[in-house]
Amino acid sequence: MTYDAGHYDVIVIGAGHAGVEAAAASARRGAKTLMLSLNLDMIAFMPCNPSIGGPAKGIVVREVDALGGLMGRVIDKTHIQMRLLNTRKGPAVRALRAQADKPLYLKEMKRLLENQDNLTLRQGMVEKILVEDDQVKGVVTETKAAYYAPSVIVTTGTFMRGRVIIGDLSYESGPNNQRPTVTLSEQLEELGIEMVRFKTGTPMRVNSHTIDYSKTEIQPGETEPRSFSYETTEFITDQIPCWLTYTNETTHEVINENLGLSPMYSGMIKGTGPRYCPSIEDKVVRFNDKPRHQIFLEPEGRDTEEVYVQGLSTSLPEYVQKQMMETVPGLENAEIMRAGYAIEYDSVVPTQLWPSLETKQIDGLFTAGQINGTSGYEEAAGQGLMAGINAAAKTLNLEPLILDRSEGYIGVMIDDLVTKGTREPYRLLTSRAEFRLMLRHDNADLRLTEKGYELGLIPEERYNRFTEKRRKIEEEKKRLENEIVKATEDVQDIVKESGTTPLKEAVRASDLLRRPEIDYSYIERLTPSDIALTADEKEQVEIQIKYSGYIKKSLEQIEKMRNMESKKIPDDIDYDAIQGLASEAADRLKAVQPLSVGQASRVSGVNPADISILLVYIEQGNVARVSG
């Protein structure tokens, strides 16, 4: 017997990095939201590496923040170290990465959620999703509490039929020995949702007291104040270093001798693992000519002695893990506090989702995060945020928010997932974005905050600050386009100081700024602005002017893409009825059900001729409708 435990607009199953963003976004959008977690002490737990951000991923965190999400704000308060990566490269690929204080991160995230209006937190294991006539009605927990809602978001990460594997030991488990869920996976299959088996892994954690740091290299943080969130005003300057050491030939011998014991090679692991995050046994086998591999030693927090051994991800037996470490400088006597392991889990084939992250089969059922075949906290957060926004919209009868590939890495990721699917756990890379010059770390707010405000995700006061910033940037850009710098002696001195060639004649300030040697600080000295600009605003002015040629090129390409995206495919299209369409293309299109011709053109197996035919067919329908 179940009992009626309450009615909501949106229910979120799971409280990992996808679940927390989903719940918070849904609540912010005005939906009465319930978040169910197996264990309320494990909210936003990081089962793998203690870090957030990095190339592409760090930009996702900024995007989440620009839409009012939590990840950026929480890590800004709870990191032990933060760095801006790729500073010597162009602005498009710079990204922040923070080393997290894991226990603190959990605590801070829980605090924010507990204080979120419209949001209820409950502990409980969901046993079943209530579905009637392919429409979601709610969920039932194992304690027989029935919660009702027209939209449900499943963010169960690696918990679905999770199986942990170390050497020949294998048992059903979620990450870090939490209880897995079996019934949900079975039920999704019954509902006609296709699942695949993926695998990922994590290295051992060792006791800091047992590491000989003198044999390693220090990797300090930066003293420069940095933050993911546009709202952060207090910066952590007391930073804790990471350490670098290496494997060697002896380590590789240990691994090679014990390969037979590796579940990866014994055939015990069936799931597909990610290429970008290989286990150490994979690295040694696939790149056997490499004499050494990097190992980063990353503290898991300020108040814990656990250290994450980045680079030694493995599922070899625990005693082999110990032998391996004995060969690594600095780790000879390291004590394992938790052993490394592999975990296999079920995930949903993501081409079964609409770009809103709603499943095509079940009305009102959304999935987000690792369940959709991705990996990474940031990827999960980005999807969670979008699923939260869209599930709330579904219940409240509002428009969904779909970001396109030129608006954010979140848009790139979701489009990749729902259009192309993935054959391995998916990770965002900058190379997946064709418009990465537009998808910068520095302009996430300029790209998204307006949208966030329109959807009610950004408070009025923050929006006003944002529009003021935007106004100042535009004004200063305009000023520099009109300002003429004369070739006076004083000017030439400053110009020479920058290392560029002296002026032949008077130039526009903007043209001067386009010279590689000239940054905004020189412009400021040559022709100071009347208005006080913040460092962020100056950076924007500089980047937008300096790269204007490339930006213009990107905008032209974006225009072309948008043109194709705007050609909508009718819901009732019958691909089999389209004469001339290759049958492979028709099959793929039927499976993916793209919403626009643009999306259709990215489906694998669909070639340009098929797209031409599709266009003609759709236009024919339009003509027919008008004249009929």
Added chain:
Amino acid sequence: MDTDTIAAISTPTGEGAIAIVRLSGDDAVSRANELFQGKDLTTVDSHTMHYGKLLDPETGEIAEEVMASVMRAPKTFTREDIVEINCHGGLVSVNRVLEIVLAQGARLAEPGEFTKRAFLNGRIDLSQAEAVMDLIRAKTDRAMNVALKQMDGRLSGLIQNLRQKLLETLAQVEVNIDYPEYDDVEEMTNDIMQEKTAEVRDEIENLLQTAKQGKILREGLATAIIGRPNVGKSSLMNTLVHENKAIVTEVPGTTRDVIEEYVNVRGVPLRLVDTAGIRETEDIVERIGVERSRQVLTEADLILLVLNYGDELTEEDVKLFEAARDMNMIVLLNKTDLEQNIDIERVKELAGDNPVISTSLIQEEGIDQLENAISSTFFEGEIDSGDMTYVSNVRHVQLLKQSKQALEDAREGMEMGVPIDVVQIDVTRTWELLGEIVGDTVGESLIDELFSQFCLGK
């Protein structure tokens, strides 16, 4: 719908005396007008035709004499503005016109695109929709086939190599970006990138210069007429010219004594080299000597060796055979109106695999056979001259030019000190353009390359 201006050759290639390049789109008239000298096409009445000259926008020189028909929307085939440029038939002129139009900014039409636009703009009846789709499918498949067939293995191999080179370079840049702490890969600097892309740029340049198809399309088949005095070289010249409507072009920077004549023989463009010499002195060998003529010969793509049917073979004839050895040659036994004195068996022996044709140019006999021989030499008897054949070629040339331009942009960026990940935008573009030539779609190759080449974590 897309209303950018598209262009393509809309007459079948080959025999026609006149060929038409058609432009359709919002800017069709203004684009054509930019190139047209003679009248302001933007002000002329719709459905009128005008004589003028077409300027090459790159050099500013007059490229072709043409007639331009201006037809304004909606009473046109596509229901868009259309300009049809009528020029001399044959591959050289019509391709030149097409290239000029494309260089000015029109886009090469996709197979069936005019028809598609006609349909989408409601010009064609609804019931024809399926036929249009069939047409697109058929034309596209054929275009692909022709494009692939036409590209000899060497060219496609070369392009694949260039792409692989670029892909490796790109993967290295990506690794530097996505794995900034990864210490095992050389940091890709602008200097290394310069070096790598310069290699590719040079090879593209070479391809553009020497690719057989491209060269012939732009310049015609360099053809030399050789033979002893009074065997009928100038008659041959005149026959070819009169039969085929020559376009006389002065070679810039020289005096009138070097004139090249372009003629179109059954769709094969011939560039008759140093013909002024033949005309003025009646004899190239006499004028410049055998040694010099050897040099002329080495620069030719096709040799027309004329012998006198009425004379016995001379030592000089044999020398000419030797000079033209290992080259594409057609041997003419001219003056069949005279009594035979030549040893035909011996001529055939000397000619080897090359065709031997009997003609009487004065009596206009054997000209068909000669033209057939020229045509089959060029097409090697394998390729018919259906309309898609050379459109694909123009497409290749166009894509190669765009690739080169993208690499020029990359070089400029690098010289300006633009960061490598921004320069990379242009390099990626080059890689994609080259992919279009060999029909490779983008897919996941870059990411696959990344993970196969480098051992990555973090």
